[in-house]
Amino acid sequence: KMWNWLIVWLKLNMYQISNTLVNGLCLKDKVSQAVDLIDRMVDNGCQPDGATYGPVLNRMCKSGNTASALDLLRKMEDRKIKLDAVTYNIIIDSLCKDGSLDDALSLFNEMETKGIKPNVFTYNSLIRGFCSAGRWDDGAPLLRDMITRGITPHVITFNSLIDFFV
Numbered sequence: 001k002m003w004n005w006l007i008v009w010l011k012l013n014m015y016q017i018s019n020t021l022v023n024g025l026c027l028k029d030k031v032s033q034a035v036d037l038i039d040r041m042v043d044n045g046c047q048p049d050g051a052t053y054g055p056v057l058n059r060m061c062k063s064g065n066t067a068s069a070l071d072l073l074r075k076m077e078d079r080k081i082k083l084d085a086v087t088y089n090i091i092i093d094s095l096c097k098d099g100s101l102d103d104a105l106s107l108f109n110e111m112e113t114k115g116i117k118p119n120v121f122t123y124n125s126l127i128r129g130f131c132s133a134g135r136w137d138d139g140a141p142l143l144r145d146m147i148t149r150g151i152t153p154h155v156i157t158f159n160s161l162i163d164f165f166v
Contacts, residue, residue, distance in 0.1 A: 014046050026055040050087050057087065061094030069094065089121045096129030104129060124156045131164035
């Protein structure tokens with residue numbers, strides 16, 4: 001009984017320690033080492049989750065490497081990691097900032113197809129992106145969809161609209 005408890009305790013702590021190390025590596029811009037650590041976690045039977053991958057996706061996107069973040073998203077899917085709106089939002093926001101609006105919209109549609117509900121942050125990224133690019137005809141349906149779904153627009157949503165019309 002004590003042995004079983006010890007194994008469970010070690011696995012839990014390995015997960016927490018590994019996540020902390022992944023986050024620290026990302027803060028130091030050592031993304032490839034963070035990805036290697038995640039791979040080692042998997043090899044050692046420790047299942048990473050969205051909290052493990054989040055800092056890596058964030059750092060990839062913030063350093064202009066959205067393509068690698070998309071590749072990592074696909075790897076997460078292959079590993080059966082439960083994806084959520086936060087995971088998708090990181091990449092959608094980066095795609096919008098990169099000006100890859102059609103790719104962002106495609107990823108938005110993909111998340112919906114998979115049953116992952118967009119939130120105010122998802123819509124804000126897309127609406128801001130389309131408004132910044134002068135593509136109101138693509139942004140307006142998103143605003144309508146957002147309101148229809150009962151998602152309350154945020155001050156960022158309104159600022160994006162104001163910036164477009166000013």
